[in-house]
Amino acid sequence: MRVRVLVRLKPGILDVQGAAVQKALAGLGFTEVTDLRVGKVIEVELQTATADAARARVGEMCRQLLANPVLEDYTIEMADDLARRGAVR
């Protein structure tokens, strides 16, 4: 089972890396960027019987290790959510 986790700073938290990238892009002429935030994507391959079990286990991993609940939010996306779009590669 393939699961994708997105870990991002919570909305109120200053994203220093994002601000630096946005400034660098502006310096290259990409002045149309109005906001930019950088986070982590963690792609987990795990052996579970069902998609629901995989989602539950990955949620537990997020709470215990992958995300810092003080500063970060996380989103879990299953491979079948992803396959529904054409955007996966």
Next chain:
Amino acid sequence: MRVRVLVRLKPGILDVQGAAVQKALAGLGFTEVTDLRVGKVIEVELQTATADAARARVGEMCRQLLANPVLEDYTIEMADDLARRGAVR
């Protein structure tokens, strides 16, 4: 226009951070994880007339700054791709 960029190490490249996280998860009892890779997610808000223009500009940003073409692959996902699923927050 809201665009999401996923930047990941190319398949053949050793992902040290991913290996460390996988090992830490195994230590916490998550032994069902068979593979784990860590990458970056960059969420860009930009002002363009059309979604196609936004995708083209973000592609240019990836080639010039956001991704290292030697080591990394990138995927561009538009907000409307994301809205089609229920997984966005």
